[in-house]
Amino acid sequence: MVAASLQKLLDELERLPGVGPKSAQRIAYWMLNTDRATAVRLADAIVEVKDTVRFCSRCFNYAEGDLCQVCASPERDHRTICVVSEPRDIPPIERTGAFRGVYHVLGGELSPMDGIGPEQLHIAELMGRLADPAIDEVIIATNPNVEGETTAAYLSRQIKPLGIRASRLASGLPVGGDLEFADEVTLGRAIEARRTL
């Protein structure tokens, strides 16, 4: 006995991660009570993000042009590449201010159980970037869990023969956790104290 368009909004909101029936209702009623402009701004932002965001052709981070803002920046140290699993792992590293290099997004982590091998990740593209003799260090910032460590070990075996320093974020990150949810201080220290593999 809810207006049809309200029910439709509730259904769509419940698809969002972390949004159950109660939060969907709370958001929907907030939406009904807010001014139209605010609601439209959110709706537009959703469509715009789908229409403008794609993957950086170099590092596979999210980008609005051909290159992401990090790859396109002359201010960054392009000799140091930080390898992460997903684009969402980049903002927390940026917030620490402890890293001035560039990134490479794998698009996942090795997980033989789930059928994810090196070919399913952007590892060939990473090796292509490492052919540039200017590169002198790769920081492997995959998650501190089983898949992340497996991926780090695999990458270090590929990278060392090239004579490039491969490092791993220092322990200090809570083991078994997700890099995405680490606090800035812990993550900043982990970057500073990175260990050579």
Add this chain to the structure above:
Amino acid sequence: MVAASLQKLLDELERLPGVGPKSAQRIAYWMLNTDRATAVRLADAIVEVKDTVRFCSRCFNYAEGDLCQVCASPERDHRTICVVSEPRDIPPIERTGAFRGVYHVLGGELSPMDGIGPEQLHIAELMGRLADPAIDEVIIATNPNVEGETTAAYLSRQIKPLGIRASRLASGLPVGGDLEFADEVTLGRAIEARRTL
């Protein structure tokens, strides 16, 4: 160092109730990974709800036409009116299945401290409805907190002289809580055991 349109989406998401920076990020990345059609459906549902939902001219519930679905239904018992504070209080009562009457939404509760008196609520419109001799009961389902009880006491004083039965949801609702968050069983029992004021 996040794509501009992604940052814009994060900003808009963070305005939502119960959505902090972390949940906004989780939702935004989900949005980037989902197919365009799903994202557009949500965006459209937001705009549609703003464009189609207004207040029922009779009970002030949300409605898509002149009357809300409850007021427009011939299946409902139009002799019993359940008075609630806000439209969001109606879906939990509907879910109990214990009430087959119609509603009246006050648009708030009496709160002299916040400058909300009887004139700020849809009380005059309720009294107008009660002039219909067919009405034989008003169930006052304002929240079981100070403002809700004050409002219920005020309404019962207005209604009794009309010779209409005024009842209040039975105790059983957690005192100090919000009706919106009550579970179906408790709320259903409270409706069945409503007491005459």
